[in-house]
Amino acid sequence: MKNLLKSVLPIAILVVPLFASFGSAAPFAYIANQNSNSVSVVDLGSNQVTDIVDVETGPFGIAVDSSGTYIYIANSTDGSVSVYDPSETYPGYLVSVGQYPVAVELNPKQTCAYVVNYSSNDVSVLNLDTYTVSATFAVGKSPADIVVNPYDTRVYVSNTIDNTISVIDTATQTSITDIAVGQFPVGLAINETGKTLYVANRNDGTISIINTDSNLVETTISVGQTPMGIALSSDGSRLYVGNDGSETISVIDTTTKKLLLDIHVENNGHIGITPGGTHIIATDSKNDTISVIDTLTHLVIATIAVSDTPIGFGSFITPYTEDIKIKSLSMDIAGTVAANTPVRVSVNAIGPSEIYYRFRYIAGFGTEDYESNTSVVMQNWTTKNYCDFVFLAADNYMVLVEALADPKNPPTPIPIIGTNIKVE
Structure with missing residues (x-):
């Protein structure tokens, strides 16, 4: 076992930039064992527990950074967050936060972590450099979960007693509005565009689907009894809901907004999904196990013993990006580009022998319209590592290039690099 002890000196941290990312080849699940004050490290390739990490009292929510390098653990009873580096044997960092922290979520740039404090009705912002x-x-009464939109402009927090979702402006860290939802909202998930928010309402057995442009509930779907945790598939087409009371996992088609089926498996309502969306991980606190469920067959393919009262809450599974690393992006024209002038964008990546690339752009970079502008795909998943862009109008554009080994089974997150182009 490895002990995480208190420290007063900062340790080195690798922050993977938003527009240049890579990942580990081995997906791991980090399972908080609430009553044994530990975290089980589960290799999802072999379905074996490879380590048990001692933390402070009452570990609950967990977040893994985009590179799988650092693990952030909310210790509810201790009022702290443990920082764990799986590659090191020396103690990690321990940071005091609010009262009874239950959830941790990193912002897209990996510069801060938001920690939900259930008993002090607030959210601590943890600077990941210091x-x-x-x-x-401050948020509502007894907050439970938190998500950040992909643009790092909005934070959404579920308030269990108020039956609301707090919408927070990340720039000012002030409330924009509260959205009324069902009874005792717990788990949250947001889609890749940031336009749709899903809320699990524990006490009335429903899912609220919120349009984040209007901040209104568009649809409410009935699921099983006592829904707690929710997870989106990597392509956003399926929403999985862990139902503690009925010991099922509901599967929802996000396009039709209809319940497709219920998977019967013992669970405590806390679930996660593996990169690529191939397996659901469900924790079972009655039997102190986790179940690995195939999302294609809906069958349990493995049951793994962990420790006392396992909790799978938050982004507790490491990313898997086929060992691709994007090293650089270049253009054949430097500086400002004239409209209607061809610009060749090339990317240098290392990894498998065959890498697929997607080139796209978004107009209006640096303006208020940027979030709502449509991403335009110029070249969609080919092995060609360059693309010729022609911009017809003067604007600031964000050019994005993504890389992966198998477009049919995309990892989470997809390695990406980007640059700004000014067109006059």
């Missing part, structure tokens, strides 16, 4: 709490903002 490992200090840089700010605290």
Whole structure:
């Protein structure tokens, strides 16, 4: 076992930039064992527990960074967050936060972590460079979960007693509005565009689907009894809901917004999904196990013993990106580009022998319209590592290039690099 002890000196941290990412080849699940004050490290390739990490009291929510390098663990009873580096044997960092922290979520740039404090009705903002709490903002009563939109402009927090979702402006860290949902909202998930928010309402057995442009509930779907955790497939087409009371996992078609089926498996409502969306991980606190469920067959393919009262809450599974690393992006024209002038964008990546690339752009970079603008695909998943862009109008454009080994089974997150092009 490895012990995470208190420290007063910062340790080195690798922050993977938003527009240049890579990942580990081996997916791992980090399972908080609430009553044994530990975290089980599960290799999802072999379905074996490879390590048990001792943490502070009452571990609950967990977040893994985009490179799988650092693990952030909310210790509910201790009022702290443990920082764990799986590659090191020396103690990690421990940061005091609010009262009874239950969830941790990293922002897209991996510069801060938002920690939900259930008993103090607030959220601590943890600076990942200094490992200090840089700010605290109030939310509703007894908050449970948190998600950040892909643009890092909005944070959404479920308030269980108020039956609301707090919408927070990340720039000012102030409330924009509260959205009324069902009874005792817990788990949250947001799609890759940031336009749709899903909420699990524990006490009335429903899912609220919220349009984040209007901040209104568009649809409510009935699921099983006592839904708690929810997870989106990598392509966003399926929503999985862990139902504690009925010991099922509901599968929802996000296009039709209809319940497709219920998978019967013992679980405590806490679930996660593996990169590529191939397997669901469900924790079972009655039997102190986790179940690995195939999303194609809906069958349990493995049951793994962990420790006392396992909780799978948050982004507790490491990313898997086929060992691809994007090293650089270049253009054949430097500086400002004239409209209607061809620009060749090339990318340098290392990894498998065959790498597929997608080239796209978004107009209006640096403006308020940027979030709502449509991404235009110029070249869709070919092995050609360059693309000729022609911009017809003057604007600031964000050019994005993604890389993966198998377009039919995309990892989470997909390695990406980007650059800004000014066209006059």
